[in-house]
Amino acid sequence: MVLKSFSKINLSLNINSKLKNGLHDIQSYYCLINLFDKIKIRKIDKKKDKVVFFGPFVKHIKKSNNSITNLLKLLRKLELISGYYSVNVIKNIPVFSGLGGGTSNAASVLKFLLKGKVSKKILEKVEKLIGSDLRLFFHKQGFLQNLRTIKTIKKQKLFFLLSRPNIICSTKKIYSKVKKYSKKKKFNFQKMNNKKGFINYILEQNNELQSIVEEEYPSIKILLKDINTEKGCHFSRMSGSGSVCYGLFNNESNAKKALNKIKTKHPKFWFSIAKTV
DSSP states (O other): OEEEEEEEEESOBEEEEEOTTSOEEEEEEEEEEEEEEEEEEEEESSSSOEEEEESTTOTTOOSSSSHHHHHHHHHHHTTSOOSEEEEEEEOOSOSSSSSOHHHHHHHHHHHHHTTTOOOHHHHHHHHHHHOTTGGGGGSSEEEEEETTEEEEOOOOOOEEEEEEOSOOOOHHHHHHTOOOOOOOOOOOSGGGSSHHHHHHHHHTOOBTTHHHHHHHOHHHHHHHHHHHTSTTEEEEEEOTTSSOEEEEESSHHHHHHHHHHHHHHOTTSEEEEEEBO
């Protein structure tokens, strides 16, 4: 079986508080995009899983301590599966990028093995192991109201230019630098009805981790400015805790033209064009 493990983009990110368990309570408008890892999975007649990663982004993935290996161990412990699996992952999603690749891998395998029947109880147990953003990958577009609640929103067709500088952002490190918290925002249904209203609303939002990363890595700020000045770009922003930056464009053609221009300025950076799934 071959699975498509889609990545996500945070269209906004607000940090509301630090919880007693050490996590930060956040709110975020987000969407899944058609940049995905390919996962080939099959059951094997052995007593050990074989999880192998391929592609340009495998350097920083641990062979024996990754999201898929850890998920399989947990599912056996919970007696939700009994066998062992061969899993080959072609990594197209950059790691340490703010696109949620590792979590998406776990979500895809979880949905496959449980045939889409993932209860709230199971989801919460897996989240404790994999990460609090696991539930994002069960909705194509949505508003993360808090770490446990997602409001689905009307699907909008959006086009992106993505770029990753040669920077590895540690989520733990970036969140450790958070000193200010914002008030909770109410989910605005009225502004989700059409694409123009949606984009204008998202344009008013921001990513509250971005200024922290820009201060740590000034090249991020330069890249975002370069993307933002391109024709057809509504706005540029960083996804999650970085380091992937993106521009939201009015159409795919302008996104591709912008990619060709910005590549000449930043020839060593990773680039991709993407759209919502």
